Amino acid sequence: MAPPVFAAKDLTKTYASGDVEVRALRGVNFEVGAGEVVVLLGPSGSGKSTFLNIVGGIDTATSGDLRFKDIDLTKLRERDLTRYRRESVGFVFQFYNLVPSLTALENVALVTEISTNPMRPQDALAMIGLENRMHHFPAELSGGEQQRVAIARAIAKRPEVLLCDEPTGALDSKTGVLVIEALLKVSAELSTTTLIITHNATIQDVADRVFFFADGNISRIQRNATRRRAADLVW
């Protein structure tokens, strides 16, 4: 078997706010293989976002080991973490986080400008079916369209991993399906390793594996024998 893209050992994260300690992650162990699609499920506050942020290099673990291929992410300095995010990670967030003063095309170009082997921004938008809305500003797009721009922006650099934190959280179910569909389509085309946080249990059917979070740990891992197509999902 190919070496895993991510491998974590006893990953912990403790927030010390005032005299209260919040142990957001309590020794998480997992491996994710190349091209795998993983869905993260779990109750609110169980540590999913914390986990994803650490994996994505925008937060740091308190203790434990986290490898990305043969790089130890827990040992990277700020500068190298930035490079890791820049070169290898695509993010999609619940609130899109598009730059309001830039058009769809420019929002994508923002990222392609700084990466080494990007697609053309137009092509990235075409992949998610927004080639007709390239010159619109975020405020001129619906939530679902904005989220698709965010996906185009995330994948335009051909990242090795795609990390999505509740990408459908702010969308209605129909739009959510479209977004998930777009997401899976590009990740399949680029064989990107993809991690998706969601509160929508039906989405788990599209994954290779499902991680169930509880109390700052992965309580259970479920492997799906077959993956459903997003279009077949019913909410």
Added chain:
Amino acid sequence: MWPQAVAIGLVIAGGVASLVMSVGSFRSLDETRAAYYERYQFADVFANMPRAPRSVLDEIAAIPGVAMADGRIAKLALLDISNVAEPASGLFISLPAQGEPDLNRLYMKEGRLPDPLSDSEVVVSGGFAQAHGFAPGDTFSAILNGKRRELVIAGTALSPEFIYAIGPGDRMPDNWRFAVVWMPERALASAYGLSGAISSVSVTLLRDASEAQVIDRLDAVLDRYGGSAAYGRKDQTSHAFLEHGLDMLRNMSTTIPPIFLLVTAFLVNLVLSRLISLEREQIGLLKALGYRNSAIAGHYLKFVLVIAAAGIIVGSVAGTWLGVIVTRLFGTFYQFPFLVFAKNPDLYALGAILSLVAAGLGASRAIRTAVVLPPAVAMQAAAPPRFRRFLEFLPSPPRFTAQPGLMMMVRGLWQRPLRTAMTAFGIALATAVLIVSLFTGNAIEQLVDVTYFMADRQDATIGFVAKQPANAVLQVARFPGVLAAEAVREVSIRIRHGSVERRVMLSGRGRNADLSRIIDTNLRPVILPESGLAISSYLAGVLGARVGDSVEVDLLEGDRRTVVLPIAALVEDYFGIRAMMDADALARLLREAPSVNAVNVSLDQSRVAQLYAVVKGTPAVAGVALKETALANFRSTLAVTITTMAAIYTNLAAIIAVGIVYNSARISLSERARELASLRVLGFTRWETIRILLLELTFLTLIAQPPGWLMGYGLAWVMKTRLAGELMRVPMIMQNLTYVIASAIILLAAALSALIVARRVNWLDLVAVLKTRD
């Protein structure tokens, strides 16, 4: 918000300080002068003549409008002070046989009045005594009417007539080389053979008298005694200089503080609008919870009030301190019995009220937006701005799309044109204020350069007690150490064009005079025209006359004719107003043989001691004006005052600059924190993020510079125009370096602000940003 509050507070403090300093020192000087004039009976009209019987005073007192008339002997003479090489001059004024003079009374600093019967006792002016360390009992000599006399100092005094005491031929007071000497009438009359006679008249006017009419009548009375035309306070040297100094202070106080107040209003508005839009949701929540509008407005007003109060306190203290410095500087060349910085409470109140008004104006608009929002709308985040395509009619420039950072900046600026314009305007204003302040300091150096090194290049001017035949210049040329000598004939005139009239000196000089040259308005030395007048360009402005126009001239000497002369050239000069013409033409005009009143000389510096010795033994000489000492005097008195003021304003301008630039940078950081954090998440390095943030500030700072230069030039012109007077002006010469320095200071302020703000990019909380909605 802390640093922003400090920046606003500092600008308010700057405004209050400049107001308290300039208005306060103006008032101190003005009120002290008024009280001094009143208590010591400063005269309103003055006249001189070679000799008139004392009985003429009765005739003068009978002129309608005259309240009181006083007569005395006044004579200029050389002084000889042991251990002082250069010859000094003294203006000798007689003291009545009994008691004190009725007008222009003395404030005794030390000692007593001389014994009326003494031949040697005198009172000398306080400044002179101080410069030489003289005390009652000390002695010096004078050459009175050709005869040398030992004089004993009985006391030292000040007089409202000589608050600003200038020796013959000088431009600045020089207490080392000029004294006013009060001597008992008996002794002075016997020295000059003027028993029972007077040579100078002072008059006070009744409240509603017309000065012009009294002057006319006085001239008529004194005509038979060869009196030169009478003049009012306006032409009295000390008063005129003091008035000019006051004018300059008054004008400074109405020019600079308003700029600060404007900036204050602007900054308060900028910061408060930002604060309120950040706290929009809280405001909505508070309203939904039932807080009243007044409570919410009160909250923000309190914030502004606290800042303003702190600024007012700091500004009042700083302004008082600066006012004390400036007033003390004035005290070094204005001789007052007392001169202290008046801490009038109403001035501080005015400063406080104006600052509060400015801050309030700035706050009102911002607070209104907070108050008018319905709670439900306020609780939602502000709607994202609808961005327009940049210059939609143009095809999207490919280089722009390739530079999303640039695009973000352009759209951000484009989106809020008013704020963009205001911020650029603010920065331009800071540049402009810096330019004015630097200009004022520079102008003094330009003035020195043109006056002392282009125009008046003589090392000294030797003045005579009375006009001498033309060959006097040949005698002076033979004095030891004299390398070149040029004659000057000076005569008082009244010059008139239309209804405007001024009393000035008309000097006749050789056409090719090379020591004292004439500089035209293009700052080039020119040859005096063969006929007609060359007059100060400022005088031409006052008269409303141009080259080619004819003016009426009353000759106030000799047969006192009125003649009509053309203006042939304009002269660029910065001290006084004057007229010049060819010496031969002047002699013909006066119907006299060529004569001289003074000689300009260049000197062999190694032989000046011998020259001084010879001059002291020449009774015809009334004084020697030395360029080097004049220049040193100028630099140590008036120049210091102006450059000190300029330095104070430069520093205040730098504060404005930092205040505006820092606030702009800080605000754009807080507005864009979310966007910048997103960029960091997407893999932008710190430096790339900072660059995007600072692009806007850099751009605004840079585009603000050219308008800043323009405004700076404009303000400098206003300043120059407002400081200009008949006694002194500053040249409107703006060096390119001034623009460079001003912009460099602004850019430095911008860079420092950028540095402080950039450090905050490191603290951006990436995770927090992702949890919240736009």
